[in-house]
Amino acid sequence: xxxxRTLTEKGRETRLRLLRSAEQLLATQGYANMxxxxxxxNAGLSAGAxxxxxxxxxxxxxxxxxxxxxxxxxxxxxxxxxxxxxxxxLESTHKxxxxxxxxxxxxxxxxxxSQTDAQVAAFWDETKRAFYARIARSLRRGVRLGVIRDDxxxxxxxxxxxxxxxxxxxxxxAMNGSGLTDVSTADATRTIAEIWISGMGLNEQDVQRxxxxxxxxx
Numbered sequence: 096x097x098x099x100r101t102l103t104e105k106g107r108e109t110r111l112r113l114l115r116s117a118e119q120l121l122a123t124q125g126y127a128n129m130x131x132x133x134x135x136x137n138a139g140l141s142a143g144a145x146x147x148x149x150x151x152x153x154x155x156x157x158x159x160x161x162x163x164x165x166x167x168x169x170x171x172x173x174x175x176x177x178x179x180x181x182x183x184x185l186e187s188t189h190k191x192x193x194x195x196x197x198x199x200x201x202x203x204x205x206x207x208x209s210q211t212d213a214q215v216a217a218f219w220d221e222t223k224r225a226f227y228a229r230i231a232r233s234l235r236r237g238v239r240l241g242v243i244r245d246d247x248x249x250x251x252x253x254x255x256x257x258x259x260x261x262x263x264x265x266x267x268x269a270m271n272g273s274g275l276t277d278v279s280t281a282d283a284t285r286t287i288a289e290i291w292i293s294g295m296g297l298n299e300q301d302v303q304r305x306x307x308x309x310x311x312x313x
Contacts, residue, residue: 110148112138114162117155122200126156126208157214160205163198164222170194180242183233185288188260192280195264203269223261227253234295244296256291263287 102110116138120129131152135142149155171190176183195202209219230253237243266275267283278286 106147109140109144112140113145113148113155114159117152117159118198118201121156121159121204126152126204153212153214156204156208157218159201160215160218163201167191167194167198168225180237181288181292184291185284188288188291189284191260192264192268192284195268196280199268203265206265206269223257226261227257230257237295247295252295256294259290260287 113134116134120133120137129152131145132142135145171187171194205219208215231249234243234249234253238245238249266273
């Protein structure tokens, strides 16, 4: 594939059109049924255009996953506020659900393919480790500041709390709420945040008062 940094503006635009087309098709057809001709036709491009940027549908799907995860890492970033740690938890959870909802198709395919595709599995493991490491850093900072309990291993807590949030998001958005109680995203966000907060010993403030404005209903 041509390195993105050497592409002309037109080349970058074409590549982006192909990525967006693949993302749309993953949502409507899934990876197994997505063909290269579908991607190019949906993007309004010739079949030959695809191979100037990607080798096959597996590569474009991996590129889509990588770009999406990079975007997610920036989107959900919420600096830890020691003066109101509950607000930090609520904001980061809210952003995570918002992003997962918008990109549910690709994230669903990512989880599905990680079960059978070694390359996707390695990428997903790396992504989760980075996600848990970020949570663990925030927990350690909270411990140092005296706003989070110090009798639980921050790394283990990060992995358990992060896994709970990710699996709930997967069921709610990628699996369309299969097996879950029908509640608003705002209520789901608040409930998960309360579990984080009480589990880590942050009980002295009112979660409801700290919650970000969110009038969304499902």
